[in-house]
Amino acid sequence: MSVTKIILHSTDQEILHNLNQPGLMKRRGEEQFFNTYMYFIREGMQKHSLSEDEAFDAYSDSILSAIDKIIHGGFEGRSTLKTWLYQIFHHKCVDLIRKKTTNKSSVHQTITLADMLFQISDTAKSVVQNLIDKTDWEQLRAKLNQLGENCRQMLMLSAEGFSDKDISGELGYKTADVVKTSRLRCLEKLRQLYKAP
Amino acid sequence: MMENLEYIEDFFKSNPTEDQKKEFDQKIISDPSFAEDVAFYLSATQSALDLVNAEKKENFRKLYNQSVPAKVVDIKTPVRKLWRYVAAAAVIASVFIIRLLIFSPVSVEELAAKxxxxxxxxxxxxxxxxxxxxxxxxxxxxxxxAAQALNVFESILSRNPTDFDAREYAGIAALHLKQYDKALNYFASIASEKGYFSNPGKFYQALTLMKRNRPKDKEEAIKLLKEVVIENLSMSDIAKKWLDQMK
Incomplete structure (x- = not known):
């Protein structure tokens, strides 16, 4: 089956290139991506009658979602980056309008738990899901913030999808193995903090 | 314990074979302690990611706030069609600035920022x-x-929407982040609560409008400050002082 690919604008190519780089280049790509299509916020206000804050939330959630898809190969280049992002943004705006009555704040979650649980069978999944449902998320986030800065950074970078090799470069560790051992120790420390009365 | 975490991580980060999947499933079902480790690993990863995204959104907010002039003009509109509007806006802005300099010795934004x-x-x-x-x-x-703080306060409110303090602090955090509509909503909701000895809701609504300072915001803020003084609400002394300075 042939797939028609669009020839991307040079800015889009640069954004895509930077997003797939480690460290500072990725951060630069994220900011460049956000800045390039920031005028969507205004369109969200005009076309969906959202407030500025709501349109901002929808747009920044769309950018985070799009970045995640790009990094995991979800952008196939069958449309321009702008058209593709606008589709995501449009859906976010519609979701936001639906949620407005329940006054729920939207927090974007990149790799969802559901994605990770996909790997295990339904029986095992329901066992784990029941345990996850008991998680005190605020407490866990609070304890995560209580870890030393290096620990916190390592766990955050790893959750974001950085490899141990990338993290070693970012945080100045000698090897990826050192990062992996330190990171797992941090995870263990977090568990002890979380379980402590 | 660490061995379990390493095993769990390797499973989720690699592409396990069918045999490895079966073994993993079996351990979850037969070993409650292992199942707890898996649940903890996934919850910790998700929590770390929530923090990452909260920090990114805070950074995006800064970028957005820095680009205020860019937001005013629709970048797709040809410049030649805009020149009349730009000229008119310049005249109006000049008149407004002159009027502000002559008649308004103290800027409401300055009062609010201070x-x-x-x-x-x-x-x-x-x-x-x-x-x-x-x-x-x-x-x-x-x-x-402030962005992470706002997330925490809103999380408290998702469980207990009537928590007065959480609404007040969420409003203050939103005000700090220049999320004015959100701040106004929180402050309006506490302002409507009766029976509190100290209720700064109305005062904070006025403060938010003064900081935002869009057309008609100043008039609306003055109206609210007058109500604060007349009803002798929290911060009525500051409200009275500001009203004198804004004359």
Whole structure:
């Protein structure tokens, strides 16, 4: 089956290139991506009658979602980056309008738990899901913030999808193995903090 | 324990074979302690990611706030069609600035910014014996992490939407982040609460409007400040002083 690919604008190519780089280049790509299509916020206000804050939330959630898809190969280049992002943004705006009555704040979650649980069978999944449902998320986030800065950074970078090799470069560790051992120790420390009365 | 975490991580980060999947499933079903480790690993990863995204959104907010002039003009509109509007806007702006310089010796934005700097940069963590979440939110705010603090306060509100303090602090955090509509909503909701000895809701609504300073915001803020004075609500002394300065 042939797939028609669009020839991307040079800015889009640069954004895509930077997003797939480690460290500072990725951060630069994220900011460049956000800045390039920031005028969507205004369109969200005009076309969906959202407030500025709501349109901002929808747009920044769309950018985070799009970045995640790009990094995991979800952008196939069958449309321009702008058209593709606008589709995501449009859906976010519609979701936001639906949620407005329940006054729920939207927090974007990149790799969802559901994605990770996909790997295990339904029986095992329901066992784990029941345990996850008991998680005190605020407490866990609070304890995560209580870890030393290096620990916190390592766990955050790893959750974001950085490899141990990338993290070693970012945080100045000698090897990826050192990062992996330190990171797992941090995870263990977090568990002890979380379980402590 | 660490061996379990390493095994769990390797499973989720690699592409396990069918045999490895079966073995993993079996361990979850037969070993409650292992199942707890798996649940913890996934919850910790998700929590770390929530923090990543909260920080990214805070950074995006800064980028957005820095680009205020860019937001005013639709970048797709040809410049030649805009020149009349630009010229008219320049004339109106000139008149407005002259009027402001002559008739308004104190800028409402300055008053609001001074108040926020002097009174709302620290939420005083030791004032009450509230739960960890509230203290965490206040700590985050006091350390300059207003976006994360707002997430925490909103998370408290998702469980208990009537929590007065959480609404007040969420409003203050939103005000700090220049999320004015959100701040106004929180302050309006506490302003409508009756029976509190101290209720700064109406005063904070006025403060938010003064800081935002869009057309008609000043008039609306003056109206609210007058109500604060007449009804002798919280901060009525400051409201009276501001009304005198805004004459």
């Amino acid at each position: 108040y926020e700097k002097e009174n709302l940069t620290n939420l005083g963590v030791s004032m009450s014996a509230r739960g960890d979440s509230m203290q965490l939110g206040k700590n985050l705010y006091n350390k300059g992490n």
